[in-house]
Amino acid sequence: MVDLARPAPPRTGSWTNVLLLGGGLALAALVLRAIDPGRIAGLQNFFIIFGSLLIEAVPFIVMGAVVSAGIEVFVPARAFDRMAALPKPLQLPVAGIAGFAFPVCECGSVPVARRLAAKGLSPAAAVTFMLSAPILNPIVIASTYVAYRGRDTLWPMVLGRSFLGLMAAMAVGWVVAGRSSSEILRPRPDEEHHHESGPRWSSFAGHLAGDFLFMGRYLVIGAAAAALLQTFVPQSIIGSVADTPVLALVAMMGLAFVLSLCSESDAFVAASFVQFGVGAQLAFLVFGPMVDTKLGILYSATFSKGFFRMVVLVVGTVTLMGTLWIEVLVG
Amino acid sequence: MDRALDTRLDRPAERVHRAGLSPVRVASALALASWAGLFWFLIGSGRTSLYLSSRTDWVVPVGAIVLTAALAGRLLSLRTARPEALTRREALAIGLTILPVVTVLALPPASLGSFAADRRSSLASAGFSGDAGDISSGEVTLVDVASALRSGEGMQQLTKRAGAEVGFVGFVTRDPGMPADEFLLTRFLVSCCAADALSIQVRVVGAPPGRFEADQWVRAEGLLYPLGGEVIVDATLVEGVPRPDRPYLNS
Numbered sequence: 001m002v003d004l005a006r007p008a009p010p011r012t013g014s015w016t017n018v019l020l021l022g023g024g025l026a027l028a029a030l031v032l033r034a035i036d037p038g039r040i041a042g043l044q045n046f047f048i049i050f051g052s053l054l055i056e057a058v059p060f061i062v063m064g065a066v067v068s069a070g071i072e073v074f075v076p077a078r079a080f081d082r083m084a085a086l087p088k089p090l091q092l093p094v095a096g097i098a099g100f101a102f103p104v105c106e107c108g109s110v111p112v113a114r115r116l117a118a119k120g121l122s123p124a125a126a127v128t129f130m131l132s133a134p135i136l137n138p139i140v141i142a143s144t145y146v147a148y149r150g151r152d153t154l155w156p157m158v159l160g161r162s163f164l165g166l167m168a169a170m171a172v173g174w175v176v177a178g179r180s181s182s183e184i185l186r187p188r189p190d191e192e193h194h195h196e197s198g199p200r201w202s203s204f205a206g207h208l209a210g211d212f213l214f215m216g217r218y219l220v221i222g223a224a225a226a227a228l229l230q231t232f233v234p235q236s237i238i239g240s241v242a243d244t245p246v247l248a249l250v251a252m253m254g255l256a257f258v259l260s261l262c263s264e265s266d267a268f269v270a271a272s273f274v275q276f277g278v279g280a281q282l283a284f285l286v287f288g289p290m291v292d293t294k295l296g297i298l299y300s301a302t303f304s305k306g307f308f309r310m311v312v313l314v315v316g317t318v319t320l321m322g323t324l325w326i327e328v329l330v331g
Numbered sequence: 332m333d334r335a336l337d338t339r340l341d342r343p344a345e346r347v348h349r350a351g352l353s354p355v356r357v358a359s360a361l362a363l364a365s366w367a368g369l370f371w372f373l374i375g376s377g378r379t380s381l382y383l384s385s386r387t388d389w390v391v392p393v394g395a396i397v398l399t400a401a402l403a404g405r406l407l408s409l410r411t412a413r414p415e416a417l418t419r420r421e422a423l424a425i426g427l428t429i430l431p432v433v434t435v436l437a438l439p440p441a442s443l444g445s446f447a448a449d450r451r452s453s454l455a456s457a458g459f460s461g462d463a464g465d466i467s468s469g470e471v472t473l474v475d476v477a478s479a480l481r482s483g484e485g486m487q488q489l490t491k492r493a494g495a496e497v498g499f500v501g502f503v504t505r506d507p508g509m510p511a512d513e514f515l516l517t518r519f520l521v522s523c524c525a526a527d528a529l530s531i532q533v534r535v536v537g538a539p540p541g542r543f544e545a546d547q548w549v550r551a552e553g554l555l556y557p558l559g560g561e562v563i564v565d566a567t568l569v570e571g572v573p574r575p576d577r578p579y580l581n582s
Binding site: 017041047 | 354355358359370387391393397405408416419422428429437522525529
Protein backbone atom coordinates (compact mmCIF):
# COMPACT_ATOMS: atom_id res chain seq x y z
CA MET A 1 0.00 0.00 0.00
CA VAL A 2 1.17 3.53 -0.80
CA ASP A 3 2.26 5.61 2.21
CA LEU A 4 0.36 8.83 1.62
CA ALA A 5 2.16 10.64 4.45
CA ARG A 6 5.31 10.80 2.30
CA PRO A 7 5.79 13.54 -0.28
CA ALA A 8 5.50 12.50 -3.92
CA PRO A 9 9.15 11.90 -4.86
CA PRO A 10 10.71 13.89 -7.70
CA ARG A 11 11.77 11.90 -10.75
CA THR A 12 14.97 9.90 -10.46
CA GLY A 13 18.02 11.96 -11.25
CA SER A 14 16.61 15.30 -10.07
CA TRP A 15 18.96 15.60 -7.13
CA THR A 16 21.81 14.30 -9.27
CA ASN A 17 21.12 17.19 -11.64
CA VAL A 18 21.24 19.68 -8.74
CA LEU A 19 24.64 18.23 -7.77
CA LEU A 20 25.80 18.33 -11.40
CA LEU A 21 24.76 21.99 -11.55
CA GLY A 22 26.85 22.87 -8.48
CA GLY A 23 29.79 20.74 -9.65
CA GLY A 24 29.70 22.22 -13.17
CA LEU A 25 29.81 25.76 -11.81
CA ALA A 26 32.71 24.95 -9.48
CA LEU A 27 34.55 23.41 -12.44
CA ALA A 28 33.88 26.55 -14.51
CA ALA A 29 35.42 28.68 -11.75
CA LEU A 30 38.53 26.48 -11.68
CA VAL A 31 38.89 26.57 -15.48
CA LEU A 32 38.55 30.37 -15.51
CA ARG A 33 41.21 30.65 -12.83
CA ALA A 34 43.51 28.34 -14.80
CA ILE A 35 43.02 30.25 -18.09
CA ASP A 36 43.66 33.61 -16.36
CA PRO A 37 41.96 35.85 -18.98
CA GLY A 38 43.96 38.80 -17.64
CA ARG A 39 46.83 37.55 -19.85
CA ILE A 40 44.66 37.69 -22.97
CA ALA A 41 43.54 41.29 -23.57
CA GLY A 42 40.61 40.40 -25.83
CA LEU A 43 39.23 37.84 -23.39
CA GLN A 44 39.55 40.25 -20.48
CA ASN A 45 37.79 42.96 -22.49
CA PHE A 46 35.00 40.50 -23.31
CA PHE A 47 34.44 39.59 -19.65
CA ILE A 48 34.37 43.25 -18.54
CA ILE A 49 31.78 44.22 -21.18
CA PHE A 50 29.80 41.01 -20.53
CA GLY A 51 29.81 41.62 -16.77
CA SER A 52 28.90 45.30 -17.05
CA LEU A 53 25.94 44.64 -19.38
CA LEU A 54 24.56 42.04 -16.98
CA ILE A 55 25.24 43.92 -13.74
CA GLU A 56 23.33 46.85 -15.14
CA ALA A 57 20.49 44.82 -16.71
CA VAL A 58 19.81 42.14 -14.06
CA PRO A 59 18.28 44.53 -11.47
CA PHE A 60 15.89 45.73 -14.19
CA ILE A 61 15.06 42.14 -15.15
CA VAL A 62 14.32 41.25 -11.53
CA MET A 63 12.22 44.42 -11.08
CA GLY A 64 10.36 43.49 -14.26
CA ALA A 65 9.84 40.01 -12.79
CA VAL A 66 8.46 41.54 -9.57
CA VAL A 67 5.93 43.61 -11.55
CA SER A 68 5.13 40.63 -13.77
CA ALA A 69 4.57 38.29 -10.78
CA GLY A 70 2.49 40.99 -9.06
CA ILE A 71 0.27 41.31 -12.14
CA GLU A 72 -0.19 37.53 -12.30
CA VAL A 73 -0.99 36.99 -8.63
CA PHE A 74 -2.63 40.20 -7.41
CA VAL A 75 -4.26 41.85 -10.44
CA PRO A 76 -7.63 40.39 -11.44
CA ALA A 77 -8.13 39.70 -15.14
CA ARG A 78 -11.05 42.17 -15.27
CA ALA A 79 -8.62 44.99 -14.45
CA PHE A 80 -7.86 45.32 -18.15
CA ASP A 81 -11.51 45.53 -19.18
CA ARG A 82 -11.37 49.35 -19.04
CA MET A 83 -8.49 49.35 -21.52
CA ALA A 84 -10.37 46.94 -23.77
CA ALA A 85 -13.43 49.22 -23.59
CA LEU A 86 -11.52 52.11 -25.15
CA PRO A 87 -12.23 52.76 -28.85
CA LYS A 88 -9.78 50.66 -30.87
CA PRO A 89 -8.01 53.65 -32.49
CA LEU A 90 -7.20 54.95 -28.99
CA GLN A 91 -5.87 51.70 -27.50
CA LEU A 92 -2.45 51.74 -29.13
CA PRO A 93 -1.62 55.41 -28.43
CA VAL A 94 -2.72 54.98 -24.80
CA ALA A 95 -0.57 51.83 -24.44
CA GLY A 96 2.38 53.61 -26.05
CA ILE A 97 2.12 56.69 -23.87
CA ALA A 98 1.77 54.44 -20.79
CA GLY A 99 5.44 53.68 -21.36
CA PHE A 100 6.13 57.17 -20.01
CA ALA A 101 5.13 55.92 -16.56
CA PHE A 102 7.44 52.88 -16.53
CA PRO A 103 11.02 54.11 -16.18
CA VAL A 104 12.94 50.89 -16.82
CA CYS A 105 15.24 49.73 -19.56
CA GLU A 106 14.09 47.50 -22.38
CA CYS A 107 15.02 44.27 -20.57
CA GLY A 108 12.50 44.95 -17.77
CA SER A 109 9.59 45.70 -20.08
CA VAL A 110 9.67 42.30 -21.87
CA PRO A 111 8.47 40.12 -18.95
CA VAL A 112 5.86 42.73 -18.03
CA ALA A 113 4.47 42.83 -21.58
CA ARG A 114 4.34 39.04 -21.70
CA ARG A 115 2.43 38.89 -18.45
CA LEU A 116 0.04 41.66 -19.51
CA ALA A 117 -0.78 39.78 -22.72
CA ALA A 118 -1.15 36.47 -20.89
CA LYS A 119 -3.42 38.14 -18.33
CA GLY A 120 -5.88 39.47 -20.87
CA LEU A 121 -4.59 42.80 -22.18
CA SER A 122 -4.75 42.84 -25.96
CA PRO A 123 -1.38 41.60 -27.33
CA ALA A 124 -1.22 44.66 -29.61
CA ALA A 125 -1.43 47.02 -26.61
CA ALA A 126 1.08 44.93 -24.60
CA VAL A 127 3.60 44.92 -27.47
CA THR A 128 3.15 48.67 -28.07
CA PHE A 129 3.79 49.32 -24.38
CA MET A 130 6.85 47.03 -24.40
CA LEU A 131 8.45 48.81 -27.35
CA SER A 132 7.62 52.38 -26.35
CA ALA A 133 8.56 52.20 -22.64
CA PRO A 134 12.36 52.14 -23.20
CA ILE A 135 12.18 55.28 -25.38
CA LEU A 136 9.36 57.33 -23.89
CA ASN A 137 10.30 57.01 -20.24
CA PRO A 138 11.37 60.28 -18.58
CA ILE A 139 14.90 59.12 -17.71
CA VAL A 140 15.65 58.36 -21.36
CA ILE A 141 14.21 61.69 -22.52
CA ALA A 142 16.36 63.48 -19.91
CA SER A 143 19.54 61.59 -20.87
CA THR A 144 18.96 62.38 -24.56
CA TYR A 145 18.54 66.05 -23.63
CA VAL A 146 21.79 66.04 -21.62
CA ALA A 147 23.76 64.27 -24.37
CA TYR A 148 22.71 66.80 -27.04
CA ARG A 149 22.55 69.89 -24.84
CA GLY A 150 24.18 72.83 -26.61
CA ARG A 151 23.87 71.38 -30.11
CA ASP A 152 21.68 72.86 -32.82
CA THR A 153 20.04 69.46 -33.16
CA LEU A 154 18.94 69.20 -29.50
CA TRP A 155 15.17 69.38 -30.01
CA PRO A 156 15.06 67.38 -33.27
CA MET A 157 16.89 64.62 -31.40
CA VAL A 158 14.79 64.71 -28.19
CA LEU A 159 11.39 65.18 -29.83
CA GLY A 160 12.22 63.17 -32.93
CA ARG A 161 13.30 60.20 -30.82
CA SER A 162 10.12 60.24 -28.72
CA PHE A 163 7.84 60.74 -31.74
CA LEU A 164 9.46 58.12 -33.97
CA GLY A 165 9.72 55.69 -31.04
CA LEU A 166 5.99 56.01 -30.39
CA MET A 167 5.20 55.68 -34.11
CA ALA A 168 7.35 52.55 -34.50
CA ALA A 169 5.84 50.95 -31.37
CA MET A 170 2.30 51.67 -32.56
CA ALA A 171 3.12 50.34 -36.04
CA VAL A 172 4.22 47.02 -34.54
CA GLY A 173 1.08 47.02 -32.36
CA TRP A 174 -1.04 47.66 -35.43
CA VAL A 175 0.60 44.72 -37.28
CA VAL A 176 -0.10 42.29 -34.42
CA ALA A 177 -3.63 43.61 -33.80
CA GLY A 178 -6.19 40.87 -34.16
CA ARG A 179 -3.87 38.12 -32.98
CA SER A 180 -4.68 36.37 -29.72
CA SER A 181 -2.18 35.99 -26.90
CA SER A 182 -1.87 32.26 -27.66
CA GLU A 183 -0.89 33.13 -31.22
CA ILE A 184 1.72 35.67 -30.24
CA LEU A 185 3.20 34.22 -27.04
CA ARG A 186 5.56 31.29 -27.14
CA PRO A 187 4.59 28.60 -24.62
CA ARG A 188 7.09 28.34 -21.80
CA PRO A 189 8.10 24.77 -20.94
CA ASP A 190 8.93 25.76 -17.35
CA GLU A 191 5.63 27.54 -16.70
CA GLU A 192 3.91 24.49 -15.26
CA HIS A 193 6.23 24.78 -12.24
CA HIS A 194 4.91 28.24 -11.47
CA HIS A 195 1.35 27.27 -10.82
CA GLU A 196 2.19 26.71 -7.22
CA SER A 197 -0.59 26.00 -4.81
CA GLY A 198 -0.68 27.50 -1.36
CA PRO A 199 -0.75 31.08 -0.15
CA ARG A 200 -0.48 34.01 -2.56
CA TRP A 201 3.00 35.01 -1.38
CA SER A 202 4.24 31.52 -2.23
CA SER A 203 2.72 31.75 -5.70
CA PHE A 204 4.23 35.24 -6.08
CA ALA A 205 7.69 33.90 -5.10
CA GLY A 206 7.30 31.08 -7.63
CA HIS A 207 6.35 33.40 -10.49
CA LEU A 208 9.09 35.86 -9.59
CA ALA A 209 11.79 33.19 -9.56
CA GLY A 210 10.42 31.61 -12.74
CA ASP A 211 10.32 34.89 -14.70
CA PHE A 212 13.75 35.92 -13.48
CA LEU A 213 15.35 32.62 -14.46
CA PHE A 214 13.55 32.45 -17.80
CA MET A 215 14.51 35.99 -18.86
CA GLY A 216 17.90 35.75 -17.18
CA ARG A 217 19.19 32.86 -19.28
CA TYR A 218 18.36 34.65 -22.54
CA LEU A 219 19.80 37.90 -21.24
CA VAL A 220 23.06 36.03 -20.54
CA ILE A 221 23.17 34.72 -24.11
CA GLY A 222 22.33 38.15 -25.54
CA ALA A 223 24.92 39.93 -23.37
CA ALA A 224 27.56 37.39 -24.40
CA ALA A 225 26.79 37.97 -28.10
CA ALA A 226 26.86 41.77 -27.64
CA ALA A 227 30.14 41.63 -25.67
CA LEU A 228 31.68 39.40 -28.33
CA LEU A 229 30.73 41.83 -31.08
CA GLN A 230 31.84 44.85 -29.05
CA THR A 231 35.18 43.20 -28.36
CA PHE A 232 36.09 42.00 -31.82
CA VAL A 233 34.31 44.40 -34.22
CA PRO A 234 36.05 47.81 -34.21
CA GLN A 235 33.57 50.69 -34.14
CA SER A 236 35.67 52.55 -36.69
CA ILE A 237 34.62 50.23 -39.54
CA ILE A 238 31.27 51.97 -39.95
CA GLY A 239 32.86 55.43 -40.23
CA SER A 240 33.54 54.90 -43.94
CA VAL A 241 29.82 55.09 -44.82
CA ALA A 242 29.07 58.25 -42.80
CA ASP A 243 28.60 60.37 -45.93
CA THR A 244 26.50 57.87 -47.89
CA PRO A 245 22.85 58.97 -47.38
CA VAL A 246 20.74 55.85 -46.76
CA LEU A 247 23.64 53.54 -45.97
CA ALA A 248 24.67 55.77 -43.07
CA LEU A 249 21.24 55.29 -41.46
CA VAL A 250 21.35 51.52 -41.97
CA ALA A 251 24.92 51.35 -40.63
CA MET A 252 23.94 53.19 -37.43
CA MET A 253 20.92 50.92 -36.98
CA GLY A 254 23.25 47.95 -37.41
CA LEU A 255 25.65 49.40 -34.86
CA ALA A 256 22.81 49.91 -32.37
CA PHE A 257 21.85 46.26 -32.89
CA VAL A 258 25.41 45.11 -32.22
CA LEU A 259 26.19 47.31 -29.22
CA SER A 260 22.96 46.48 -27.30
CA LEU A 261 23.26 49.55 -25.11
CA CYS A 262 20.85 50.52 -22.39
CA SER A 263 18.43 53.16 -23.70
CA GLU A 264 19.36 55.40 -20.77
CA SER A 265 22.96 55.70 -21.97
CA ASP A 266 22.86 55.26 -25.74
CA ALA A 267 22.40 58.97 -26.47
CA PHE A 268 25.92 59.68 -25.17
CA VAL A 269 27.36 57.09 -27.54
CA ALA A 270 25.24 58.32 -30.47
CA ALA A 271 26.40 61.89 -29.81
CA SER A 272 30.03 60.76 -30.14
CA PHE A 273 29.46 59.69 -33.77
CA VAL A 274 29.90 63.24 -34.96
CA GLN A 275 30.83 62.16 -38.49
CA PHE A 276 27.22 60.99 -38.94
CA GLY A 277 24.31 63.36 -39.54
CA VAL A 278 21.22 63.95 -37.41
CA GLY A 279 19.21 61.27 -39.25
CA ALA A 280 21.78 58.54 -38.71
CA GLN A 281 22.20 59.38 -35.01
CA LEU A 282 18.43 59.42 -34.60
CA ALA A 283 18.17 56.04 -36.36
CA PHE A 284 20.63 54.67 -33.75
CA LEU A 285 18.50 56.06 -30.91
CA VAL A 286 15.12 54.86 -32.21
CA PHE A 287 16.09 51.42 -33.52
CA GLY A 288 18.46 50.32 -30.71
CA PRO A 289 16.04 50.34 -27.74
CA MET A 290 13.56 48.20 -29.71
CA VAL A 291 15.88 45.88 -31.65
CA ASP A 292 19.29 44.73 -30.49
CA THR A 293 21.26 41.52 -29.98
CA LYS A 294 20.10 40.75 -26.46
CA LEU A 295 16.50 41.79 -27.17
CA GLY A 296 16.49 39.53 -30.22
CA ILE A 297 17.23 36.58 -27.96
CA LEU A 298 14.64 37.71 -25.38
CA TYR A 299 11.93 38.26 -28.02
CA SER A 300 12.62 34.90 -29.66
CA ALA A 301 12.22 33.17 -26.30
CA THR A 302 9.10 35.12 -25.32
CA PHE A 303 7.11 35.48 -28.52
CA SER A 304 6.10 33.14 -31.31
CA LYS A 305 8.21 32.35 -34.35
CA GLY A 306 8.45 35.23 -36.76
CA PHE A 307 7.76 37.94 -34.15
CA PHE A 308 11.35 39.15 -34.00
CA ARG A 309 11.64 39.24 -37.80
CA MET A 310 8.41 41.26 -37.98
CA VAL A 311 9.64 43.73 -35.32
CA VAL A 312 12.93 44.20 -37.22
CA LEU A 313 11.07 44.85 -40.48
CA VAL A 314 8.43 47.21 -39.07
CA VAL A 315 10.68 49.15 -36.69
CA GLY A 316 13.41 49.26 -39.33
CA THR A 317 11.04 50.64 -41.97
CA VAL A 318 9.46 53.28 -39.69
CA THR A 319 12.89 54.32 -38.41
CA LEU A 320 14.35 54.57 -41.90
CA MET A 321 11.43 56.54 -43.33
CA GLY A 322 11.11 58.81 -40.29
CA THR A 323 14.79 59.62 -39.98
CA LEU A 324 15.06 60.30 -43.73
CA TRP A 325 12.27 62.87 -43.39
CA ILE A 326 13.86 64.45 -40.32
CA GLU A 327 17.21 64.60 -42.09
CA VAL A 328 15.56 66.39 -45.01
CA LEU A 329 13.79 68.82 -42.68
CA VAL A 330 16.64 69.48 -40.22
CA GLY A 331 19.89 68.19 -41.63
CA MET B 332 -10.23 0.16 2.15
CA ASP B 333 -10.47 1.36 5.74
CA ARG B 334 -12.61 4.40 6.52
CA ALA B 335 -9.73 6.60 7.69
CA LEU B 336 -7.77 6.18 4.43
CA ASP B 337 -10.94 6.75 2.42
CA THR B 338 -11.41 10.09 4.17
CA ARG B 339 -7.80 11.09 3.48
CA LEU B 340 -8.16 10.34 -0.23
CA ASP B 341 -11.04 12.84 -0.43
CA ARG B 342 -8.74 15.68 0.69
CA PRO B 343 -6.60 17.73 -1.67
CA ALA B 344 -3.35 15.95 -2.43
CA GLU B 345 -1.15 18.59 -0.87
CA ARG B 346 -2.86 18.15 2.45
CA VAL B 347 -2.43 14.40 2.36
CA HIS B 348 1.25 14.39 1.32
CA ARG B 349 3.87 15.70 3.70
CA ALA B 350 5.77 18.51 2.02
CA GLY B 351 9.19 17.62 0.58
CA LEU B 352 12.02 19.65 -0.93
CA SER B 353 11.61 20.46 -4.60
CA PRO B 354 14.82 20.12 -6.68
CA VAL B 355 13.58 22.82 -9.10
CA ARG B 356 12.98 25.26 -6.26
CA VAL B 357 16.34 24.44 -4.67
CA ALA B 358 18.10 25.10 -8.00
CA SER B 359 16.22 28.37 -8.55
CA ALA B 360 17.07 29.42 -4.98
CA LEU B 361 20.71 28.70 -5.81
CA ALA B 362 20.48 31.04 -8.83
CA LEU B 363 18.81 33.81 -6.83
CA ALA B 364 21.36 33.39 -4.01
CA SER B 365 24.24 33.58 -6.50
CA TRP B 366 23.04 36.84 -8.03
CA ALA B 367 22.09 38.37 -4.67
CA GLY B 368 25.51 37.32 -3.36
CA LEU B 369 27.24 38.91 -6.36
CA PHE B 370 25.52 42.24 -5.80
CA TRP B 371 26.36 42.22 -2.08
CA PHE B 372 29.94 41.28 -3.00
CA LEU B 373 30.15 44.23 -5.42
CA ILE B 374 28.95 46.56 -2.67
CA GLY B 375 31.38 45.14 -0.10
CA SER B 376 34.42 44.98 -2.37
CA GLY B 377 33.92 48.32 -4.11
CA ARG B 378 34.22 46.62 -7.51
CA THR B 379 31.03 48.23 -8.85
CA SER B 380 33.15 51.04 -10.30
CA LEU B 381 34.88 48.53 -12.61
CA TYR B 382 31.56 47.98 -14.38
CA LEU B 383 29.22 50.93 -13.81
CA SER B 384 29.37 54.72 -13.65
CA SER B 385 28.56 56.57 -10.44
CA ARG B 386 25.34 57.73 -12.13
CA THR B 387 24.00 54.18 -12.37
CA ASP B 388 25.66 52.37 -9.48
CA TRP B 389 22.43 52.70 -7.48
CA VAL B 390 21.17 49.64 -9.40
CA VAL B 391 23.58 47.43 -7.44
CA PRO B 392 22.08 47.97 -3.93
CA VAL B 393 18.59 47.89 -5.44
CA GLY B 394 19.45 44.60 -7.18
CA ALA B 395 20.94 43.21 -3.95
CA ILE B 396 17.84 44.06 -1.89
CA VAL B 397 15.25 42.88 -4.43
CA LEU B 398 17.13 39.65 -5.17
CA THR B 399 17.58 38.96 -1.44
CA ALA B 400 13.85 39.47 -0.88
CA ALA B 401 13.12 37.16 -3.84
CA LEU B 402 15.51 34.59 -2.38
CA ALA B 403 13.79 34.78 1.01
CA GLY B 404 10.43 34.13 -0.67
CA ARG B 405 11.89 31.18 -2.56
CA LEU B 406 13.53 29.70 0.54
CA LEU B 407 10.26 29.87 2.46
CA SER B 408 8.51 27.95 -0.31
CA LEU B 409 11.14 25.27 -1.00
CA ARG B 410 8.90 22.50 0.27
CA THR B 411 5.87 21.27 -1.61
CA ALA B 412 3.60 18.26 -1.54
CA ARG B 413 4.49 17.58 -5.17
CA PRO B 414 8.21 18.28 -5.67
CA GLU B 415 8.89 19.17 -9.30
CA ALA B 416 11.63 17.20 -11.05
CA LEU B 417 14.70 19.04 -12.30
CA THR B 418 15.56 17.85 -15.78
CA ARG B 419 19.10 17.96 -17.18
CA ARG B 420 17.98 20.68 -19.61
CA GLU B 421 16.61 22.87 -16.82
CA ALA B 422 19.76 22.35 -14.76
CA LEU B 423 21.84 23.54 -17.75
CA ALA B 424 19.62 26.61 -18.22
CA ILE B 425 19.91 27.54 -14.53
CA GLY B 426 23.67 26.92 -14.72
CA LEU B 427 23.83 29.33 -17.66
CA THR B 428 22.10 31.97 -15.54
CA ILE B 429 24.63 31.53 -12.74
CA LEU B 430 27.72 31.35 -14.99
CA PRO B 431 28.24 35.16 -15.21
CA VAL B 432 28.33 35.30 -11.40
CA VAL B 433 31.12 32.72 -11.45
CA THR B 434 33.06 34.69 -14.07
CA VAL B 435 32.87 37.97 -12.13
CA LEU B 436 33.86 36.31 -8.85
CA ALA B 437 36.57 34.03 -10.28
CA LEU B 438 38.40 36.63 -12.34
CA PRO B 439 40.78 39.19 -10.86
CA PRO B 440 39.47 42.79 -10.82
CA ALA B 441 40.24 44.60 -14.09
CA SER B 442 39.08 47.63 -16.06
CA LEU B 443 39.02 48.38 -19.79
CA GLY B 444 42.50 49.01 -21.18
CA SER B 445 44.45 49.67 -24.36
CA PHE B 446 42.78 46.80 -26.23
CA ALA B 447 39.43 48.57 -25.84
CA ALA B 448 40.93 51.99 -26.64
CA ASP B 449 41.93 50.68 -30.08
CA ARG B 450 38.44 49.46 -30.88
CA ARG B 451 36.06 51.92 -29.26
CA SER B 452 34.95 55.40 -30.28
CA SER B 453 36.81 58.35 -28.87
CA LEU B 454 35.60 61.87 -28.21
CA ALA B 455 36.38 64.03 -31.21
CA SER B 456 35.86 67.65 -32.08
CA ALA B 457 32.31 68.58 -33.05
CA GLY B 458 30.06 71.59 -33.32
CA PHE B 459 28.46 71.91 -29.92
CA SER B 460 29.39 73.70 -26.75
CA GLY B 461 29.00 71.19 -23.90
CA ASP B 462 30.17 72.77 -20.64
CA ALA B 463 32.82 74.93 -22.22
CA GLY B 464 32.30 77.69 -19.65
CA ASP B 465 33.90 75.53 -16.95
CA ILE B 466 37.13 75.20 -18.90
CA SER B 467 38.07 78.86 -18.83
CA SER B 468 38.95 78.93 -15.12
CA GLY B 469 40.20 76.62 -12.37
CA GLU B 470 42.21 73.42 -12.65
CA VAL B 471 42.03 71.69 -16.04
CA THR B 472 40.81 68.09 -15.65
CA LEU B 473 40.43 65.23 -18.10
CA VAL B 474 36.66 65.85 -18.05
CA ASP B 475 37.42 69.41 -19.25
CA VAL B 476 39.57 67.90 -21.99
CA ALA B 477 36.63 65.62 -22.90
CA SER B 478 34.32 68.66 -23.14
CA ALA B 479 36.90 70.42 -25.30
CA LEU B 480 37.40 67.42 -27.57
CA ARG B 481 33.70 67.26 -28.40
CA SER B 482 33.10 70.97 -28.66
CA GLY B 483 34.47 73.57 -31.04
CA GLU B 484 33.83 76.31 -28.48
CA GLY B 485 35.33 74.14 -25.74
CA MET B 486 38.51 73.65 -27.76
CA GLN B 487 38.74 77.44 -28.19
CA GLN B 488 38.41 77.87 -24.41
CA LEU B 489 41.06 75.21 -23.81
CA THR B 490 43.39 76.86 -26.32
CA LYS B 491 43.29 79.98 -24.13
CA ARG B 492 44.65 77.83 -21.29
CA ALA B 493 47.74 76.82 -23.33
CA GLY B 494 50.74 76.56 -21.04
CA ALA B 495 48.61 75.79 -17.94
CA GLU B 496 50.06 73.27 -15.47
CA VAL B 497 48.07 70.03 -15.40
CA GLY B 498 48.24 66.64 -13.72
CA PHE B 499 46.32 63.76 -15.35
CA VAL B 500 45.93 60.12 -14.28
CA GLY B 501 45.32 57.48 -16.94
CA PHE B 502 46.75 54.37 -18.52
CA VAL B 503 49.37 54.16 -21.25
CA THR B 504 48.49 53.39 -24.86
CA ARG B 505 50.75 53.77 -27.89
CA ASP B 506 50.13 54.31 -31.58
CA PRO B 507 52.38 52.44 -34.02
CA GLY B 508 55.39 54.56 -34.97
CA MET B 509 55.16 56.79 -31.91
CA PRO B 510 58.51 58.10 -30.64
CA ALA B 511 59.88 56.30 -27.57
CA ASP B 512 59.43 59.35 -25.33
CA GLU B 513 55.74 59.76 -26.18
CA PHE B 514 52.56 57.91 -25.32
CA LEU B 515 48.82 58.50 -25.18
CA LEU B 516 47.47 58.92 -21.68
CA THR B 517 44.01 57.37 -21.94
CA ARG B 518 40.97 57.33 -19.70
CA PHE B 519 37.46 56.09 -20.44
CA LEU B 520 34.36 58.23 -19.95
CA VAL B 521 31.35 56.10 -18.99
CA SER B 522 27.69 57.16 -18.94
CA CYS B 523 25.99 54.01 -17.62
CA CYS B 524 28.26 50.97 -17.87
CA ALA B 525 31.57 49.95 -19.41
CA ALA B 526 29.73 48.92 -22.58
CA ASP B 527 29.18 52.60 -23.48
CA ALA B 528 32.74 53.74 -22.68
CA LEU B 529 34.28 56.46 -24.85
CA SER B 530 38.00 57.13 -24.69
CA ILE B 531 39.66 60.47 -23.87
CA GLN B 532 43.29 60.69 -24.94
CA VAL B 533 46.04 63.27 -24.45
CA ARG B 534 49.48 62.90 -26.02
CA VAL B 535 52.25 62.99 -23.41
CA VAL B 536 55.63 64.11 -24.79
CA GLY B 537 58.95 64.13 -23.01
CA ALA B 538 58.28 60.94 -21.03
CA PRO B 539 61.21 58.74 -19.92
CA PRO B 540 61.76 56.42 -22.96
CA GLY B 541 60.84 52.77 -22.49
CA ARG B 542 59.89 53.12 -18.84
CA PHE B 543 56.16 52.70 -19.09
CA GLU B 544 54.36 49.78 -20.68
CA ALA B 545 50.94 49.71 -22.34
CA ASP B 546 48.08 49.56 -19.80
CA GLN B 547 50.28 50.80 -16.95
CA TRP B 548 48.53 53.47 -14.87
CA VAL B 549 50.54 56.69 -14.64
CA ARG B 550 50.25 60.26 -13.44
CA ALA B 551 51.60 62.81 -15.92
CA GLU B 552 52.29 66.37 -14.84
CA GLY B 553 53.36 69.12 -17.19
CA LEU B 554 52.21 71.97 -19.39
CA LEU B 555 49.09 71.69 -21.52
CA TYR B 556 49.06 72.59 -25.22
CA PRO B 557 45.92 72.08 -27.34
CA LEU B 558 47.01 71.67 -30.96
CA GLY B 559 44.37 71.27 -33.67
CA GLY B 560 42.11 68.42 -32.59
CA GLU B 561 44.68 67.05 -30.16
CA VAL B 562 45.73 67.89 -26.60
CA ILE B 563 49.41 67.60 -25.71
CA VAL B 564 51.04 67.50 -22.29
CA ASP B 565 54.72 68.47 -22.25
CA ALA B 566 55.68 66.32 -19.28
CA THR B 567 57.76 67.51 -16.37
CA LEU B 568 56.99 64.38 -14.32
CA VAL B 569 55.60 60.96 -15.24
CA GLU B 570 55.25 58.36 -12.50
CA GLY B 571 53.53 55.00 -12.15
CA VAL B 572 50.48 54.95 -9.89
CA PRO B 573 48.02 52.26 -8.80
CA ARG B 574 44.74 51.97 -10.72
CA PRO B 575 42.28 54.50 -9.21
CA ASP B 576 39.31 53.21 -7.22
CA ARG B 577 37.14 54.69 -9.96
CA PRO B 578 39.00 53.87 -13.19
CA TYR B 579 36.31 55.42 -15.41
CA LEU B 580 35.35 59.09 -15.49
CA ASN B 581 31.64 59.87 -15.52
CA SER B 582 29.88 62.16 -17.95
